[in-house]
Amino acid sequence: MSDLAIKVEGISKRYRIGMMFERPDTLRDVIVSGFKRSGQRLKGQAKDEATHIWALRDVSFEVQKGQVLGIVGRNGAGKSTLLKILSRVTDPSEGYGEINGRVGSLLEVGTGFHPELTGRENIYLNGAILGMHRSEIRRKFDEIVEFSEVEKFIDTPVKRYSSGMYLRLAFAVAAHLEPEILVVDEVLAVGDADFQRKCLGKMGDVAQQGRTVLFVSHNMSAILRLTQETIVLDKGRILMCGETPSAVDYYLNMGLAKQGERLWEDSEIPPSAAPFQPIALRILDPQGHVVDTVRSTDGFSVEVEYDLNEMITGLRVGLYVFTTQGETVFTTFDLDKTEMFEDHRSRPAGHYFSRCRIPANFMNEGRFIVGVNASSYRIKRYFQDEQALTFTVDGTGAPGMHWPEPRQGAVRPDLDWQISREDTSNGL
């Protein structure tokens, strides 16, 4: 009996273009494309490269039992495809793999919840779908309810739940699954901060119980905290597999992101982004040049360039700035100011730039990560890339630089101080 939980060799997955993104064919399309294909065959065209893309290409790795493995990569790097293959939802097109133990996936919490059923009924249903036995669910039922904090509404149909309650219940069921191998994909992107903390705590517990965990996240601080080894995926291939701190460092400094400009390729834009089409993210110095390094004392701009193929109402484009440890420095949206919000209630189709000026004497020196988000509040998230670009802030001339010690904190504001001397030795 080997101690490997997962072993994959040369796994590849090929999708037909269109298969992944478009509505399934109707009979008419098949007939039409049948004609087309026979036409192509007559002309002797190779159909493969033009009509297929490799979502994963020749991926090999091993995971020891009890290991917590991180997987990072940009949108479209193949992370979800890899997890789908490992959880057997889809077959690889090539390659071979072995899995020892039951795989529980948190690919999407709440899968199989039925809105008409009550919380209690959904716990049983969802548990069964995730592969739990009835006796197992019954045993853990109270624990699940307690974790979810929805005791009072346990006999209410979940369609009456708030989205927060729904999510908590869904995660609670999934978290009490006890598979030997747990696959977690971005569950932490949802829910409020408190709940996220709770989820992270639960994941830490799972890891400590000696179970194998595959953890996919854009949250570098969570990856750093929970995993020992991390795989960096890009365009379907493994770029690096190694100890987490160096893998995270490698990922954050990956080629593309270093130029002060990030251009999105079509394969990185999920179909759900339409009609929002991101083009580029740039760091601009005060003269408008694209730069990788900005001076703390100068201020700079961050520019998002995008196309709207249709009018969107309520669209807001935002930036996240993170430290390389994954802590958020700030979040800002282009409609934050009331008058901007009033003036841009809807944006007609067209070519846009949303530009944000970051003031001088604000950022501390160091390396930062910029993420982008385009969404309509509470309606739809069109696009999100939490690691779009990194840039460096140079602290030369910043307040306090006459002491060459590193300053803690992500910001280094130029603040006013007053010093007053009050003589308390006389009088009173």
Place this chain on the structure above:
Amino acid sequence: MQGQNSYPKVILKPSKGWLGINLPEIWRYRELIYFLTWRDIKVRYKQAVLGIAWAVLQPVLTMAITSVVFGYLLKVSSGDVPYPVFVMAALLPWHLFSTSLQKSSQSLVGNAHLLTKIYFPRLIIPVSSVLAVMLDFAISFLVLIATMMIYKTYPTWNIFWLIPLTFLAVLAALAVGLWLSALNVQYRDVQHMVPFIIQIWMYASPVVYSIDIIPAGIFRTLYGLNPMVGVVQGFRWALFGGSAPDLTLLISTLVVLILFISGLYYFRRMEKTFADIV
């Protein structure tokens, strides 16, 4: 934890061609069959004022309408048996078949969110959608017995033949359902075709009329190529006698078996692509 040590090693590799049926695996997932069936039953009559009473009302109303149109207005012959009882005996397996067919053909697409997220033997979905229809069948069966009492028509020991006949009807629905559900994943045209298929199929089966209007002999035997002919005729015979099932039923059974086995294999062949194209 249960099953922890018994969980076999899973091999990931490209699957090619025709696959066998993995019965041990389906057995391991038996609780999921139970829960999906239970879900379908629970959800069907939720937020309906009359709730499960619909399972009684539907066969009674259909019987009433059919009796008025075909029995009273068109004077379709029903032999010695009162027309309402005669038609209900056929509507029972027919509804079981048509509802199962309808539900199972939609089942994969209706559960797309499960197919794309979680692994389990895909056969479970059409199977549980058919099982969920059995409850309604059981209720309408009680309604039929009550109706027979009202019309003073009493069943004989032959009634036990209904068990294999019901099984045949379910198998027929599942057989066609396997084909249609797998096709529907790729071609949504199927969901538009199913209502027509069901309507035409009903008139092609001796539901509102008696099989006796088809001349006995080679024609009636060939009529058995429609599997519901054997089932419906068998139901009438088991409940009140009359033309006994003969070669027709045998042919119907063979057709069901051929459809079922080919459907299973087609389903298994297409199964691996469901998550990618649904």
